[in-house]
Amino acid sequence: MSENKEARIIDELMHQIVSNRLEPGTRLPSENKLANKYSVPRMTVRSAFAKLEQRGYIYSKQGKGRFLKEKSRQIELHLTGKNSFTEKMKNLGHDLKTRNIYCEQIDYDAKIYHILQAEKDGNVHKIGRVRYINGEPIALHISFVSEEMFPMIKKDGHAIESMFSYYHKLGYTEFTSSKSMLSVAHPTLDEQSLLACNSLVPLLIVETDCIDVTSKRILEYTKIIYRSDKFKYDITID
Numbered sequence: 001m002s003e004n005k006e007a008r009i010i011d012e013l014m015h016q017i018v019s020n021r022l023e024p025g026t027r028l029p030s031e032n033k034l035a036n037k038y039s040v041p042r043m044t045v046r047s048a049f050a051k052l053e054q055r056g057y058i059y060s061k062q063g064k065g066r067f068l069k070e071k072s073r074q075i076e077l078h079l080t081g082k083n084s085f086t087e088k089m090k091n092l093g094h095d096l097k098t099r100n101i102y103c104e105q106i107d108y109d110a111k112i113y114h115i116l117q118a119e120k121d122g123n124v125h126k127i128g129r130v131r132y133i134n135g136e137p138i139a140l141h142i143s144f145v146s147e148e149m150f151p152m153i154k155k156d157g158h159a160i161e162s163m164f165s166y167y168h169k170l171g172y173t174e175f176t177s178s179k180s181m182l183s184v185a186h187p188t189l190d191e192q193s194l195l196a197c198n199s200l201v202p203l204l205i206v207e208t209d210c211i212d213v214t215s216k217r218i219l220e221y222t223k224i225i226y227r228s229d230k231f232k233y234d235i236t237i238d
Contacts, residue, residue, distance in 0.1 A: 103157025
């Protein structure tokens with residue numbers, strides 16, 4: 001029963017937040033006041049506040065109460081189209097930085113090897129990059145490529161920030177994809193650390209392949225993980 005009342009408290013506060021009935025910086029009602037209003041123990045209200053804080057809507061000040069956070073400006077992201085993430089962000093004027101966090105060989109994965117058309121005894125490497133806008137981590141890009149396709153990837157991979165730039169240097173200039181999949185998941189502990197988010201922030205995951213238009217060769221399989229609270233998504237087809 002207390003769980004239902006906790007959910008009701010959260011829902012009603014969320015309604016006030018999304019309908020802009022509360023201004024950023026507004027002090028929320030006290031635990032005692034809400035406990036009396038909903039006829040629940042203070043712990044129930046405290047738990048509701050904790051969930052809203054975890055979701056990034058409110059913050060607390062020691063001895064002063066809870067307050068509504070300032071809304072962060074969401075970045076418009078065009079999920080379709082042939083431009084790279086780097087090009088899209090720079091074209092929109094965002095201060096984009098990239099940090100390469102690893103290049104490592106993966107264990108055999110039937111799905112990834114099949115997409116890359118890699119031999120079972122071949123080597124596949126994954127290259128991970130964290131994307132930052134205005135110094136804030138907003139996305140994790142993981143590219144899987146076969147060593148057969150890119151013999152120097154083990155050496156080159158640690159310095160790659162943009163896969164498209166790497167491909168351009170190797171003579172690949174035009175790209176397409178055959179299939180893209182969207183899914184939503186909550187972050188793992190590693191993802192929480194890399195993207196500076198908590199466990200309740202949903203992540204939008206885009207999985208796709210990258211094909212060289214001229215040769216029709218599959219260059220990579222990509223998994224891009226976006227902080228869903230940092231973007232609004234344009235799915236208009238070019």
